[in-house]
Amino acid sequence: MHIRFWGTRGSIPTPGPTTVRYGGNTACVEVRDSSGALLVLDAGTGLRELGIYLMGANGTRPFHIDLLLSHLHWDHIQGIPFFRPAFVPNSTLHIVGPRQSRSMKELLGMGMDDPFFPVDLDDLPATLDIGEMHDGSDERIGPYRVRAASIFHPAPSLAYRIEADGRSVVYATDTEDPFSGKPNPVVELAAGADTLIHDAQYLASDFKATWGHSTIDAAIDVAARAKVKRLVLYHHDPDRNDDALDHIGREAQRAGHERLTGLEVLVAREGLELQV
Ligand SMILES: [Zn+2]
Ligand SMILES: [Zn+2]
Numbered sequence: 001m002h003i004r005f006w007g008t009r010g011s012i013p014t015p016g017p018t019t020v021r022y023g024g025n026t027a028c029v030e031v032r033d034s035s036g037a038l039l040v041l042d043a044g045t046g047l048r049e050l051g052i053y054l055m056g057a058n059g060t061r062p063f064h065i066d067l068l069l070s071h072l073h074w075d076h077i078q079g080i081p082f083f084r085p086a087f088v089p090n091s092t093l094h095i096v097g098p099r100q101s102r103s104m105k106e107l108l109g110m111g112m113d114d115p116f117f118p119v120d121l122d123d124l125p126a127t128l129d130i131g132e133m134h135d136g137s138d139e140r141i142g143p144y145r146v147r148a149a150s151i152f153h154p155a156p157s158l159a160y161r162i163e164a165d166g167r168s169v170v171y172a173t174d175t176e177d178p179f180s181g182k183p184n185p186v187v188e189l190a191a192g193a194d195t196l197i198h199d200a201q202y203l204a205s206d207f208k209a210t211w212g213h214s215t216i217d218a219a220i221d222v223a224a225r226a227k228v229k230r231l232v233l234y235h236h237d238p239d240r241n242d243d244a245l246d247h248i249g250r251e252a253q254r255a256g257h258e259r260l261t262g263l264e265v266l267v268a269r270e271g272l273e274l275q276v
Contacts, residue, residue: 001031001032001033001034001162001164001165001167001169001275001276002031002032002273002274002275002276003029003030003031003032003169003195003197003273003274003276004029004030004271004272004273004274005023005028005029005030005046005234005268005269005270005271005272005273006025006028006029006030006046006047006049006050006270007023007025007026007027007028007029007042007044007045007046007047007049007079007270008022008023008025008027008046008234008235008236008268008269008270008272009022009023009024009025009026009027009044009075009235009236009238010026010027010075010173010174010199010201010213010235010236010237010238011026011075011201011237011238012026012074012075012238013025013026013044013045013075014238018241018242018243019241019242020242021242021245021269022236022240022242022245022267022268022269022270023046023269023270023271024270025044025045025046025048025049025270026044026045026046026074026075026076026078026079027041027042027043027044027046027070027075027076027173027234027235028040028041028042028043028044028045028046028047028050028079029041029042029046029171029197030050031144031162031169033142033143033144033164033165034164034165035143037142037143037144037164038054038065038066039066039067039068039141039142039144039162040065040066040067040068041067041068041070041160041162041171041197042068042069042070042076042171042173043067043069043076043077043078043079043080043083043095044075044076044077044078044079045075045078045079045082046079046270047079047080047082047083048079048082048083048084050079050083051079051082051083051084051085051086052084054084054085055084055085055088058085061088062088062089062090062091062092063085063088063091063092063093063126064091064092064094065085065091065092065093065094066094066096066141066142066144067093067094067095067096068096068097068133068141068146068160068171069095069096069097069098069104070097070098070157070158070159070160070171070173070174071097071098071153071155071156071157071158071174072097072107072108072111072155073155073174074111076173076174077108077111080095080108080111080112080121081112081117081119085126086124086125086126087124087125087126088125088126089125089126090126090127091125091126091127092126092127092128092129093124093126093127093128093129094129094130094131094141095108095128095129095130095131096130096131096132096133096141097130097132097133097158098132098133098134098148098150098156098157098158099132099133099134099156100156103130103132104130104131104132105121105128105130108121108130109121109122133146133148133158134148134150134158135148135149135150135158135185136148136149137158143164144162144163144164145162145163145164146160146161146162146163147160147161147163147189148160148161149161149185149186149188149189150185151172151174151175151176151185151186152175152176152177152178152212153174153175153176153212153213154210154211154212155212157174157175157212159171159172159173159175159185159186159189159190161189161190161193167194167276168192168193168194168195168276169193169194169195169196169197169276170186170189170190170193170195170196170197170198170226170228171197172186172189172190172196172197172198172199172222173197173198173199173234173235174199174212174213174235175198175199175212175213175214176199176209176210176211176212176213176214176218177214177218177221177222178209178210184222184225186198186222186226187222187225187226188226189226190222190223190226190228191226191227192226192227192228193226193228193229194228194229194230194276195228195229195230195231195232195274195276196222196223196226196228196230196231196232197232197234197268198214198219198222198223198231198232198233198234199213199214199219199234199235200214200215200216200219200233200234200235200236200248200252201213201214201215201235201236201237202214202215202216202237203215203216203248204217206237213235216233216248216251216252216255217255219231219233220252220255220256220259220263220265221259223256223259223260223263223265224256224259224260224263227260228263229262229263229264230263230264230265230266230274230276231252231256231263231264231265231266232266232267232268232272232274233248233249233252233265233266233267233268234268236267236268245267245269246267248267249265249266249267252265252267253265
């Protein structure tokens, strides 16, 4: 599998001169298997640039795009109305998000209702196929096996394990481990994974309990307990500039090596491409 980061920022986009290297767009990751099948993880503002790239690569031919949403906070859905393939007729946008009391279709539509946005979700030229997953879901999406686990966050949220080509990527953003004594669902979901993309919003000094995010140390702890091969720190705090993330990367690499021999620790940045 091949992955590429289009947005790595948490909470709110952070354009400007102090964030050019790691990027200011919010959550979006492109996944490809060896056949080139596309699976998109989250639809933050990074999705807009992925859409521009896809239009360039695909022209105006119809698209079929599978998109998994971790949850519906703004920084994970705001790219949808600006995703150009959604404006290409005869395209299909297959969106899957966490099951909750109201349907995913109704909830996504609310964000684009008048007066919040000029184009209704139902008026997008592409055909929308909106589905839901839940804790324990185990489904096939194209060539991918996708498993989901509920995670702790102030909204119904899922982490996903994606497998293809005999490899595995786990996407666990917007998650906190409040389960002292009980198993953390991400540790179980990520067991033995090749790559774990994990929330790393906080330092120990700015951790906010119950806000549903992890410290960098907590992300390393999950990676070590799950015995993954590679940890990618993700969902950077909007107040973290490039220099701070450089420093975090160096410290986290050292801490990762101490916890698990051979554990590779990277800091996600826009444009980062990884072979899994
Ligand atoms: Zn978020
Ligand atoms: Zn969130």
